[in-house]
Amino acid sequence: MIQVRRATSQDLPACGTIIDSQPLWAQYGYHGNDAVRHLTVSLAGGEAVWIAADEEDVVGFAWILPHGAFGRSPYLRLIAVKRGAEGRGIGARLLGSAERDAAGRTFFLLVSSFNEGARRFYERQGYREVGMLPSYVVAGIDEIMMCKRL
Numbered sequence: 001m002i003q004v005r006r007a008t009s010q011d012l013p014a015c016g017t018i019i020d021s022q023p024l025w026a027q028y029g030y031h032g033n034d035a036v037r038h039l040t041v042s043l044a045g046g047e048a049v050w051i052a053a054d055e056e057d058v059v060g061f062a063w064i065l066p067h068g069a070f071g072r073s074p075y076l077r078l079i080a081v082k083r084g085a086e087g088r089g090i091g092a093r094l095l096g097s098a099e100r101d102a103a104g105r106t107f108f109l110l111v112s113s114f115n116e117g118a119r120r121f122y123e124r125q126g127y128r129e130v131g132m133l134p135s136y137v138v139a140g141i142d143e144i145m146m147c148k149r150l
């Protein structure tokens, strides 16, 4: 049974492990210890971090910056499901929790153009592509901007 709840500081090392389990972030030079450091600051500042956990372990998380898009709209900074646990609805549940917090607002995110699985995932969740930022985070990787009016 997977439960989705707000993260505590004790959950954060497991979030770092999830980042390291997914090859995506190594392409950005982003590692689990970076995520733990950022999430620690984020929690202390009252930002929302949602986690999905089964009886044994944290299996996914989502980190939201409430005004991270243009200083006015919520921005999905990170969402990750542990390698091997994808495709079981965990990401959809995490995103749903984040969205309920942001009701009435427009929710933004960026996704790597090559990440076809994630782009399909967001489209199914009702997000539409509204722009492209060439080589924005890392040279040679384009970011697709997506948003959804909640």
Ligand SMILES: CC(C)(COP(=O)(O)OP(=O)(O)OC[C@H]1O[C@@H](n2cnc3c(N)ncnc32)[C@H](O)[C@@H]1OP(=O)(O)O)[C@@H](O)C(=O)NCCC(=O)NCCS
Residues within 6 Å of the ligand: 022, 024, 079, 080, 081, 082, 085, 086, 087, 088, 089, 090, 091, 092, 093, 110, 111, 112, 115, 116, 117, 118, 119, 120, 121, 122
């Ligand atoms: C993208 C992600 C958060 C979705 O969560 P999930 O629990 O796997 O997704 P759900 O089970 O709710 O929905 C399934 C859909 O997710 C997508 N998906 C499944 N596995 C995926 C994977 N390994 N990588 C990217 N997307 C994946 C597919 O669109 C899938 O639908 P399909 O099987 O019909 O094509 C998760 O797969 C993940 O962490 N992937 C690797 C990291 C990543 O791409 N993060 C997003 C960065 S913007």
